[in-house]
Amino acid sequence: MLERIMRILRRRSSRLLRSTSGQSLVELAVAGPFVVFLLLGLLEFGQVAYYSIEVTNAAKAGASYGELSSANAYDQSGIKLAALAAVAPDISSSNLLVTSSRSCICSDGTASQCLPGDCPTSNIESTVTVNTSATITPIIELPGFKSFTLSGQAIQRCLQ
8 A cells, every 4th residue: 555655746746847837837936136237237327328429529619619710728617618519418507517728839849828929939739638527427327326427527628
């Protein structure tokens, strides 16, 4: 009698061990959170990369405006407007910080204060530097990653 019960239990246990009807569901339950976490990380990385490019392009647009003439190189509000016009609407004007500066040097290597008589034996070479920065809040806030500060810089030689 005991042998008969053992044979029946062996047959049923071998059928249960060979059955794979719930295996896919268990694999999905185990792997699903990892896949979701990976996709959210890729989404976050893509957002930060996109905004980084936008902030750098804003600096380039401001420098392009400043390089058009010596007057434009001093026009900080015009440089800021050009930078803001080039940035995506997702970055607000209050969030984008734009600073600019102009520097000069004589073509023979001597120092210049950007005044007309500074370089009697050579030409004045002036450059405009535009720095931009923006703070981006991530889609999913993780501990230690409350926000990202992105920055861009562009340096252009001014037309005389």
